Amino acid sequence: MTYKYVGKSVPRIDKDKVLGGAEFAFDFEIPGMLWAKLVGSPYPHARIVSIDYSEALRVPGVVRVFTGDDFPFKVGLYAADRDVLARGKTLYYGQPVAGIVAETLQAAEEAAEKIVIEYEPLPYSLSVEESLSPDAPIIHEEMSKYKHAVFIYPKPGTNIAHHTKVRKGNAEKVLKDADVVVEKTYRLPLLTHYYLEPWTGVARVRSEGTVEVWSSHQSPFAVRELLSKSLNIPMHKLVVHHLYTGGGFGGKAGLLLEHIPILFSMKLGGRPVKLRLTARENFFFMAQRAGYVLKMKTGATKDGRIIAHWGEYYLDAGAYADYTVNMARAIGLTATGPYEIPNVHVDSYAVYTNKVPTTAFRGFTMQELHTAFESQIDELAHELGVDPVEFRAKNLFVPGKSLTAIGERLKEDAGDPLTPVLEVNKILSNVGIGPRKDKPWVIRSKGIAAFWKGPFQPSSAASSAIVKVNEDGSVDILVGTGEMGQGTITALTQIVAEELGIPPKKIRVSPHRQTDMVPYTWQTVGSRGLFSESMSLLMACEDLKEQIKEAASIAFTVNKDMIEVRDGKACVVGEPWHCIPIEKLAIGYMNEKGVTVGGPLIGRGYYVPPRNVLTDPETGQVMEEGHLAPFYTFGAGGVEVEINLLTGEIKVITAATVLDTPEVNPGLAEGQVIGGAVMGINIALREEIKYDVRREFKGIYPDGMLLNPCLTGYIVARAGDIPKKFEWKFLGVKQKDAPYGAKGIAELTMIPWPAAIANAIYNAIGVRITDLPLSPERVIAEIKKQKPELLEKAMEYLRINLKGGDNEH
Amino acid sequence: MKDVEITLTVNGEKKKVRVSPKESLLHVLRDKLHYISVKANCYRGECGICTVLMNGFPVKSCQVLAVETDDADIVTVEGLSKNGEPSLIQKAFIEKFGFQCGFCTPAFILAGHYIVENMPDATDEEIKEVLNGIVCRCTGYKQIIDAIKLALQWKKEGKS
Incomplete structure (x- = not known):
């Protein structure tokens, strides 16, 4: 079924950003x-x-x-x-x-x-390891006195701000029976969001x-x-x-x-x-993204089944743990990526260090988890000698059947984990792996990574919405979600336009919110905004239509169920000549004698995720066969890359994204796909908040200083850095209890890139890099460590090539 | 050093301002003349989002001393639309979804306007080179580049 407004590239309604006059707290x-x-x-x-x-x-x-x-x-x-x-x-x-x-x-x-x-x-600590060592300085000496949420488990007398346990089956025992076990440690640095509006507040x-x-x-x-x-x-x-x-x-x-x-x-x-x-102050006074140390042991059998996963996940929380305690929980509870593994044993910790405070970052630990886990998956496939795509196909969740690491049974219509992987593989099928003919020290390659994510929110995370019809038939939408660029307010007008059959240009959502004037919503996070507000709006539109039918039934003196609402009108079913435009009912219906019935049309709706539940503190398993999130979006990303063996530089030529969900607005969705890919690829290659962890610069820089609080030290992607080619596809797989079948995408688009690039490097030269960023220095150092002969070969190619160049003169 | 009075034209209007010798054009435009489309982030020439057009060329207004702008012609986004009609580049940004959070948008629109007015045959690489001085964290740049290319095409087709 096609819709009139949903699924169309309706232009953004926040045009004042382009025309001038858009007001931020900054202003x-x-x-x-x-x-x-x-x-x-x-x-x-x-x-x-x-x-x-x-x-x-x-x-x-x-x-x-x-x-x-x-x-x-x-x-x-x-x-x-x-x-x-x-x-x-x-x-x-x-x-x-x-x-x-x-x-x-x-x-x-x-x-x-x-x-x-x-x-x-x-004395101070600049790493998880230092903070956990027996002689570590205790950073929060009064931790036992801190008030904390019920699902947070701090350990006073240590630097551990939170600990989550996930126990399913018996991973430690089963790992001993595995035919292959991949054991690796992955290290990811602290990052900054580098949103362009530095934090501002007026009170x-x-x-x-x-x-x-x-x-x-x-x-x-x-x-x-x-x-x-x-x-x-x-x-x-x-x-x-x-x-x-x-x-x-x-x-x-x-x-x-x-x-x-x-x-x-x-x-x-x-x-x-x-x-x-200022941007510099923002590095110090605002919370940044945590650093990660992810230790993983994953085992599979010869027939290509993953049978057990063991993990210790440490989040470097900095001096204050803000969201990071709950992120330690998130990465624990989604410990195995989109794969069904019968035996799981994971402990995840948030650890205080003497660094900047840390908090959430687009993806809420899911890019970090998949960076490590999708490398594990590729490694296992290589160890077993099977194709990584087939290996994934064998182990990915099957909705309706699979149990996640926390014992959640995915619903039948939860989505499609497999097709995105196959589609990305198809998009990259023409990319060969091997040296470039013109520059043999540059190796072409490709790699992929699968992913999933749902909003990690309290089981009670509610939202609500109001739809008002104005006296001229135009419509105001009131919601509590924030507009920070993602375009939700535009997409919400499309949903209401479709429901009421009136054009989006007759509908307005203010970008401004005032908590005493708009209805409640929990948070604008977790790619939940469009989903949750739309669900509320669907109910609000139903409520509104009931009121319209009620008023119209009096106007036409027919039964209420004889009225239908379409194209901004209320009509008697089967009698299209008996219609009344909704503006005539907006503030009540007045008959020819002046008698007014009904009143102002105000539809109200809400959404609370059905059967979302808490998890057991000892095992992390879901209580009462419930769900952790109202939806999960599945997808895969793939890259075509060039690896320069002389410089260590990695260049992404093509970035391909496939997501299982339908799109509400292709223009907005493209913005998320491209923006997420560019941010994710840049995180993979360049981004890192630097500290002198090894005390190499003692006496040169102040002790424990954040070394790069600026854009010349912290490298954010520029226009010239982006891949030559982007490919993307939305499969349109609908979830039943989702607005027009659509699920959230904003964070998802950023997840697969570090793993896909690391897998591409391994596919080309057999070097596994487990730490980010994949900077030229790190790539060269890892090649030197793992495959030094490659560097010599590359130098030889260069010598031959230079000689060849001489001959041309 | 003493404050001096300068006269500059902003979006076609003549403005007299008293400025200190160390004051930036950014400070004059935002804090003294209240052109709030001129945004700021790093105040040190790295992010480029305070870009305005000075005598037709994109400049980072935090790196220009106000005293240098005596007699200069400055254009901000507020000055691009004519009689309420958006300029080509503004229409193209809307058509191609070339903005998200909007904080860097005025800078990109002015850089785009410069390209449309001065580089009719700009290639993707040339467009990227102009844009490299400005940071956007939301869009990944593609839709910004698409918008500029659309405006170039419209201009060739004689659309206004």
């Missing part, structure tokens, strides 16, 4: 507003001996200087582990220690230079006591909940405003910095305070 100002500036710690772990800000107060325009003692309580997302401003000691290089508020940003900046803080350095307290904040975030209701809990403000006295958000990628989903301008404003008689970070 937001209130008359009389003050500016805040934060001062960061120059030590990774140190006692604060004294703070002298007398000189700072003398700078003209400075209103107040705050220090940790002004705010004697902790804040946090799943565990309240964070100081507002450091109290007693600092836990990472760059941690905010003092805050200045001034009449102008310039005055605040000038004053920041004049604060003198004396520290007494403490004020109204004279009657309502706290208002305008800030750059993904999820207005999550911000409200966290602030309400952390600062003890009742929700009806706390209004969170969402403007356009300049990118999030998970980095604007956890506890952000709203509490800082709010607390400053509270202490300054409610005057508006703005805190706007």
